[in-house]
Amino acid sequence: MNALLSHRTAKPLFFLLALGPFLWLLYGALANALGPNPAEALTRGTGDWVLRFLCLTLAVTPLRQWTGWTALARLRRMLGLYAFFYGLLHMLCYAWLDMGFNVGEIVRDIPKRPFVLVGTLAMLLMLPLAATSFNRAIRALGPGRWRQLHRFVYAIVLLGLLHFFWMRSAKNDFGEVGLYALIVALLLGWRLWQARRTHPRPGAAPKARAGLTS
Amino acid sequence: MHFINDKGHGPLRGEAITPRALYAQRREFLGKLAAGSAGALLASWAAREAIAQTAGPGKLRPLPAGKSAVSGALTMEKLSAYSDVSTYNNFYEFGTDKSDPARLAGSLKTQPWTVVVEGEVRKPGTWDMDALLKLAPMEERIYRMRCVEGWSMVIPWVGYSLAELVKRVEPTGNARFVQFVTLADKSQMPGLRSSVLDWPYVEGLRLDEALHPLAMLAFGLYGEVLPNQNGAPVRLVVPWKYGFKSAKSIVRIRFVEKQPKSSWETAAASEYGFYSNVNPKVDHPRWSQATERRIGDDGLLSKKRPTLMFNGYEAQVGQLYAGMDLSKFF
Numbered sequence: 426m427n428a429l430l431s432h433r434t435a436k437p438l439f440f441l442l443a444l445g446p447f448l449w450l451l452y453g454a455l456a457n458a459l460g461p462n463p464a465e466a467l468t469r470g471t472g473d474w475v476l477r478f479l480c481l482t483l484a485v486t487p488l489r490q491w492t493g494w495t496a497l498a499r500l501r502r503m504l505g506l507y508a509f510f511y512g513l514l515h516m517l518c519y520a521w522l523d524m525g526f527n528v529g530e531i532v533r534d535i536p537k538r539p540f541v542l543v544g545t546l547a548m549l550l551m552l553p554l555a556a557t558s559f560n561r562a563i564r565a566l567g568p569g570r571w572r573q574l575h576r577f578v579y580a581i582v583l584l585g586l587l588h589f590f591w592m593r594s595a596k597n598d599f600g601e602v603g604l605y606a607l608i609v610a611l612l613l614g615w616r617l618w619q620a621r622r623t624h625p626r627p628g629a630a631p632k633a634r635a636g637l638t639s
Numbered sequence: 640m641h642f643i644n645d646k647g648h649g650p651l652r653g654e655a656i657t658p659r660a661l662y663a664q665r666r667e668f669l670g671k672l673a674a675g676s677a678g679a680l681l682a683s684w685a686a687r688e689a690i691a692q693t694a695g696p697g698k699l700r701p702l703p704a705g706k707s708a709v710s711g712a713l714t715m716e717k718l719s720a721y722s723d724v725s726t727y728n729n730f731y732e733f734g735t736d737k738s739d740p741a742r743l744a745g746s747l748k749t750q751p752w753t754v755v756v757e758g759e760v761r762k763p764g765t766w767d768m769d770a771l772l773k774l775a776p777m778e779e780r781i782y783r784m785r786c787v788e789g790w791s792m793v794i795p796w797v798g799y800s801l802a803e804l805v806k807r808v809e810p811t812g813n814a815r816f817v818q819f820v821t822l823a824d825k826s827q828m829p830g831l832r833s834s835v836l837d838w839p840y841v842e843g844l845r846l847d848e849a850l851h852p853l854a855m856l857a858f859g860l861y862g863e864v865l866p867n868q869n870g871a872p873v874r875l876v877v878p879w880k881y882g883f884k885s886a887k888s889i890v891r892i893r894f895v896e897k898q899p900k901s902s903w904e905t906a907a908a909s910e911y912g913f914y915s916n917v918n919p920k921v922d923h924p925r926w927s928q929a930t931e932r933r934i935g936d937d938g939l940l941s942k943k944r945p946t947l948m949f950n951g952y953e954a955q956v957g958q959l960y961a962g963m964d965l966s967k968f969f
Contacts (some may be wrong), residue, residue, distance in 0.1 A: 433764065434951065460727070461935055462932065464932065537922065538926055
């Protein structure tokens with residue numbers, strides 16, 4: 426499996442796979458095949474994929490350690506950047522299709538809908554991570570600081586989950602939210618468990634708690 | 640773009656009648672033209688306009704109807720497609736996703752069906768569908784439908800004024816409100832397994848609202864009987880209120896003295912009031928109600944359209960709420 430994942434076609438293949446939902450939604454929008462409310466379908470579709478890519482990104486390290494497929498790590502940056510890409514599309518759908526780029530409307534809307542505020546915050550937190558995703562940035566920051574910065578992803582996924590929960594709370598419909606919450610709880614719980622297992626003493630130096638960084 | 644205040648607007652004024660409401664009455668005007676003496680050619684064209692019933696897709700049993708003469712009952716706006724009207728539904732008894740009812744409502748058994756009328760009436764009783772269908776002549780009415788979620792449709796309903804039934808059962812002097820109880824049968828409705836709302840779904844109107852000619856008992860749409868997902872076999876349509884007030888698949892109509900609580904009031908009283916009149920100036924606590932997206936009509940990139948006071952039926956129903964603070968009685 427490692428050989429397969431390290432093959433030079435693996436990355437382009439995953440790149441195209443991850444682009445699939447975007448192409449599908451784009452086709453749907455152009456062919457008017459997104460159902461009676463295409464604006465809603467686009468906004469929800471892109472939002473779903475942000476959460477999915479965040480979960481996939483966070484699944485890389487546990488999966489790598491569990492299966493020994495170390496080459497999975499090569500895909501992590503791309504998955505994270507796709508979460509950001511779908512996040513940008515999600516915001517674009519909101520600002521354009523829902524608000525018609527009307528800044529006044531957006532400013533009025535955000536305090537009314539705290540879940541929009543939470544989503545915006547998650548998006549803003551993704552910005553520095555996307556901006557420091559290339560190799561030179563990692564070198565410039567130094568791996569330690571870079572890793573610390575990229576721990577924002579935990580806050581981002583929790584904010585994303587809260588955003589989804591609040592959105593769905595209007596319909597008292599928590600089934601799907603519960604599923605994502607379970608996945609996120611497993612992914613983050615695994616990290617906590619790892620950290621505790623390798624460094625059982627509280628107050629250990631931050632550098633030593635490497636288990637949390639991936 | 641002008642700014643609309645969230646709160647603190649004054650009471651409604653009668654002169655704030657929208658041009659769209661006038662526009663909506665054109666069909667009616669055309670009908671009158673036909674009967675009058677406005678030139679033979681124009682008259683015959685107008686007559687055709689006034690008589691033809693909207694053609695259905697040929698999927699369900701036809702439900703023939705004449706054009707309604709009720710003021711405001713025939714908007715000239717472009718109809719929402721049957722495929723949108725019958726696949727984009729909020730009917731939580733069949734699931735909370737708007738595509739669920741069309742998929743799952745096949746299990747609803749609409750025959751036999753009875754509606755119990757009880758409470759403060761001189762003539763309580765059980766009505767079967769045959770009796771209900773024969774109670775008054777069927778009319779086609781083309782109403783705007785504005786959902787509280789911020790989208791809208793234009794739907795050609797078939798039915799008659801709820802007032803026909805109300806008058807027939809003779810409410811007593813104690814009857815001040817009408818409560819509508821809808822079917823809640825776990826064996827037919829998979830959505831009842833979730834506790835989204837308190838089942839059965841109940842709704843209510845003030846008696847004068849129920850007597851308003853625009854308030855309608857609907858048995859069909861697009862010239863055919865109602866698809867299950869749209870609330871077959873009989874539902875309420877109150878076009879000046881948010882869609883959820885128009886209870887679907889009604890089994891019981893109760894005349895009461897005290898204001899009944901609706902299911903959505905029970906779920907979130909601060910968000911869904913008893914009246915729930917369409918009002919662009921009173922926002923839902925969690926979103927604006929100033930604009931709406933017309934399903935199937937507005938292009939993906941077109942701006943949302945402004946929501947009209949009482950959904951454009953202010954000329955007809957505004958007086959029901961004269962002197963009321965509509966931000967308090969939302």
